[in-house]
Amino acid sequence: MHVCRGFAVLEDGALAHNLQEQEIEQHYASNIEKxxxxxxxxxxxxxxxxxxxxxxxHFSREHQxxxxxLDSQYAKVIQEEIEQCVAESLQRERQDKVCFVFGLW
Incomplete structure (x- = not known):
C-alpha cells in the first residue's frame, strides 16, 4: 500500500511538473506572438x-x-480701385482747371 501511495505521489508530481511546463511553454509562445x-x-x-x-x-501646400x-485677387481689386480713384481725381483736377480758366466758379 505504501508503494502504491508513493507511486501515486510520484505520478502526481510528474503530472504537475508536465502541466507546469506546458503552461510555461504556452505563456512563452503567447509572449512571442504578442x-x-x-x-x-x-x-x-x-x-x-x-x-x-x-x-x-499636401493639404497645407494646397491651403497656402x-x-x-486670394491675396493676389484682393491685391488686384485694390489696385484697380486705386487706379480708378487716381483717374477720377485727375478728371476732377482737369475739370477744376477748365472751370477756373473760364471763370465758372
Missing part, C-alpha cells in the same frame, strides 16, 4: 503616421496656394 503583433502594429502605425504627415503637408490666390 511581441510579433506589437512589432507589426508599430510598423503599421509608423506607415499610417507617415501617410498622415504627407497628407497634412489658396491663400496666395
Amino acid at each position: 511581441n510579433k503583433l506589437v512589432r507589426q502594429d508599430v510598423c503599421v502605425a509608423k506607415k499610417l503616421q507617415d501617410e498622415e504627415e504627407l497628407e497634412a503637408k 496656394q489658396q491663400i496666395e490666390e
